[in-house]
Amino acid sequence: MDANLRLWRAEGQSFLQRFLLWADALDPLLLLTSSNEIKRTRLLIETNEKTLSEPKQNNQTRQAFLLSLSSVHPDTEKIIPVMFRPPAFLPITLPLVIVSSAQHRAKHSFFSQFVFHTYTTAFTLVNGNGTPKAQEYSVHQKQILLGLGAISYSACVGALPLMFVNRYALKSSLMQLVVRKLLPAPLFGVTSAFTVAMVRSPEFDNGIEVMDRHGKVIGVSKKAGEKAVMETALSRAVLFGTTFFLPEVLMYCVQRARLVKNPRGLSPVRMFVIMSVLAGMLPVSFSMFPQCGEIKRADLEPEILASTEETEFFYNRGI
Template sequence: MDANLRFWRAEGQSFFQRFLLWADALDPLLLLKSSDEIRRARLLIQNSGKTLSEPIQNDQTKQAFLLSLSSVHPDTDKIIPVLFRPPAFLPICLPLVIVSSLQLQAKQTFFSQFVFHTYTTGFSLLNGNGTTKAEEYSVQQKQVFCGLGAISYAACIGALPLVFMNQYMLKSSLVHLVVRQLLPAPLLGLMSAFTVAMVRSPEFENGIEVMDRNGKVVGVSQKAGEKAVKETALSRAVLFGTTFFLPAVLMHFVERAKLAKTPRALASVRMLVITSVLAGMLPASLSMFPQCGQIKRAELELEILSSTEETELFYNRGI
């Protein structure tokens, strides 16, 4: 079992523990670390002989683990491209979310959401489970095609309500409220979950590796792959659904209370609210489910049941 997964098992048992760890691991300053520094951190972890049976007290070791969590894929042991590491998610997604939340025309909405879903889908692809058992080329090819299809479909769905409203000249206040205020949050949340499920579909079709508590791989499970993808898709839906819904509600009260008297002040408040909500929801959504996922032996396939007596097995959920 990779050091990252061992760390999550030991230090991330509760939601609160995972939240605090993600708050540290999402520090954008970690993006400034070089590949050599990341490799040295991994070497320090491997040479420390730490069993992780008790909380880490050494600050240097803890910082090495945080750098490893934020930069290295636990399945492939490869350094993740800098733009798709977890600390880069907030700085890159924030302007995309702000642009997508503006009251734009249909074409502009389609383009902004196409760019948004392109990045989040690439992030899901590079941070998913890396132990899918099938011919590597065919899996990657399918993920690319599924990802492109999902991105295009999600962007079309995001712009469709505006197209419908403009096509039929629906200008009533109720239609405006539904299309521009109520629909964007659930649509973006659902489409974000949809793109995760599509790009990571090989995981529940071909299965992912499951391990015992000692880190030994005992088999490949489609059930574990399905559970990993479902949990990640749900967390992504909660992240962006809340990030669109909550600022819209808060801004409604700000406008009614006339706390921002000019359009420029109102825009500044909107950006501040979206930034605050996204910054808080990102570690919260990542903490909803353990990174080192657990699945009961009874829920797995028959061939795995016969190969181990462990009552609980583990897998990498991905991000």
């Protein structure tokens, strides 16, 4: 079992534990660390015999684990490209969320959402749970094609309400409220979950590796793959659904209370609110489900159960 998964299994059993770990691991300053330093950090972790308890006792080892969590893929043990590491998710998605939420023309909305879904889908692909056949060209090609299709479809669905309103000149206050304020949140939530499910769909077909409590791989399970993808898709829906919904509610309260006297001041306040909500929801969504997921014996395929007497099985959920 990879060192990252051992840490998640030891210190990520509760939501609060996972939240605190992610809050530290999502520090953007970790992106400044060089590849050589990351490799030295991994060597320190791998040679440390107390990997399960040391992070709580030794600050240097804990910092090493945080750097490993934020930079190294637990399946391949390779260093993740800088743009797709977890600490880069907030700085890159924040301007995309702000631009996507402020568009009032269908074609501009389509373009901004296309860019938004392109990045989030690529992030999902890079940080997804690798399948046993992931080295095959056909699997990578399938994931890319499915990802492109999901991105295009999601951008069209997101821009469709604005296209409908502008085409038929529906300018009633109720229609404007629904299309511009209420509809984006569920649409972004659903389409974000959809892109996750599509780009990681090979995990349904090929399955993912499951391990026993000692970290030994005992088989490949499609049911574990389905569970991992569904959990990640749900967490992504909660992340962006809340990020697009809560700022609208808060800005409505700000305007009703007239806390900002100058109308020009609403734009920077809106940006600050979106940034605060996204920054708060990111560790929450990543922490909704264990990173080192557990699946019951009764939920696994018979061919796996025939080869072991273990009752606890674990897998990498991915991000």
